Amino acid sequence: MPETSDRMRIVVYYAVWATICAALAGGVVALIHAWFFSYNPGRSALVQTLFANAVTALAIAAGQGAVALVTGSLLAQLGRTLNFTVLLGLALGLFDFVMYFVQMAVPVTELGWVPDIAILVAAAVVITVSGARAPAAAP
Numbered sequence: 001m002p003e004t005s006d007r008m009r010i011v012v013y014y015a016v017w018a019t020i021c022a023a024l025a026g027g028v029v030a031l032i033h034a035w036f037f038s039y040n041p042g043r044s045a046l047v048q049t050l051f052a053n054a055v056t057a058l059a060i061a062a063g064q065g066a067v068a069l070v071t072g073s074l075l076a077q078l079g080r081t082l083n084f085t086v087l088l089g090l091a092l093g094l095f096d097f098v099m100y101f102v103q104m105a106v107p108v109t110e111l112g113w114v115p116d117i118a119i120l121v122a123a124a125v126v127i128t129v130s131g132a133r134a135p136a137a138a139p
Contacts (some may be wrong), residue, residue, distance in 0.1 A: 003124035005123070007080075007081050007082075008073065008074075008076050008086060009029035009083060010066075010072075010081065010082050011069065011072030011073055011075075011076050012087065013085065014068060014072055014082050014088060014131075015035030015065050015066075015072060015091035016065065016067045016088065018064060018065055018088065018089040018092045018093075018124070018128075019061050019062060019064065019068075020061075021093030021096075022057075022060065022090055022092055022096050023057060023061035023062075025057075025061075025079060025093040025094070026053075026054070026056070026057020027057055027058075027095060028097065029053075029057065029085040029097060029100040029101055030050060030053035030056075030057050031050065032101070032104070033049070033053055033072065034050035034053060057100075060096075063117070063120070064120055067121050067125060068095070068124050069094070069126075071124065071125050071129065075121075075128070075129065075132045078135060079134070079135050080132040080134055080135070081135065082132055083131055083132075083133050084112040084131050085131065087131075087133040088127055088128065089128070091099045091127050092124060092127050095123050095127065096120070096123075098121065099120070099123075100117075101115075116126065131132040
């Protein structure tokens, strides 16, 4: 059974990985949005749209990483260890990509900032908790 410091190290690495995956998903959608879905009269408007979308995606990814860190820390304090952290981070990035892409392609699915952030927080919590395992019983 891993000690608390080992569990926390796993949580920190997972939170960083989850942030990277979420940022990449947001970055890809920002590129797709700037290239295909936004009307830009010139190159400077294209760069401005891309930059604004990328900054938003990075801010949301940082928030999701913080949620993953807090959730994982609580689980570690309860004696649970995160498993399959690489897959958990990829699942978080995939969820973000699908949500962003659907909202970009079908604007009527855009619910507004508060519901979107609530959905992303809930997704980060659910994905993180799904990777937690109880410690093995001692023989």
